[in-house]
Each structure stands twice: as structure tokens, then as C-alpha cells.
Amino acid sequence: MSRSLRKVKQYLETPLVFVPAMLKKPSILYLTMLEESMGNILGQQDASGKKEQAIYYLSKKFTDYEQRYLALE
Numbered sequence: 001m002s003r004s005l006r007k008v009k010q011y012l013e014t015p016l017v018f019v020p021a022m023l024k025k026p027s028i029l030y031l032t033m034l035e036e037s038m039g040n041i042l043g044q045q046d047a048s049g050k051k052e053q054a055i056y057y058l059s060k061k062f063t064d065y066e067q068r069y070l071a072l073e
Contacts, residue, residue: 019044019053028052033071037061 001009021027022044031040039059043052 016054016057018055019046021055027055035062035067 021042025044028043028045029040030043032038037060039057041057042055044055045051046053
């Protein structure tokens with residue numbers, strides 16, 4: 001198995017580590033919308049300010065009915 005494939009496998013097998021939100025620090029929200037699904041991650045910079053840490057994440061696969069909604073809804 002190649003080195004890069006081993007790194008990907010290790011990353012996927014390692015669970016995400018969540019940190020509690022720090023109320024006085026700004027939050028970062030990443031949102032991805034596709035025709036069939038959506039996902040988001042809420043995070044903040046760590047104490048060093050060089051790395052982002054996840055606070056919460058959410059993903060949803062849309063039903064056939066939901067996929068027919070307009071993107072503006």
C-alpha cells in the first residue's frame with residue numbers, strides 16, 4: 001500500500017476531536033450545499049491562532065422530495 005493511501009486510511013479511521021466553544025472568540029462556519037446533500041462545520045481557531053478546531057458538524061442527505069426544492073428555499 002502506498003504511503004499516501006496509508007495516510008488517507010489513517011485519517012479516515014481517526015475520529016474527529018471536538019472542542020468546546022470559546023464564547024469570546026469568533027466562530028467560523030463552513031457550509032457545503034449540493035443537489036443531493038448538505039454539510040457544515042462550526043469551528044474556531046485554537047489558542048495559537050494557527051489551527052482550526054471543530055466544535056460541531058452536521059450533514060444531511062436530502063430525500064427525493066427535498067431535492068426538488070429551489071436552492072433559494
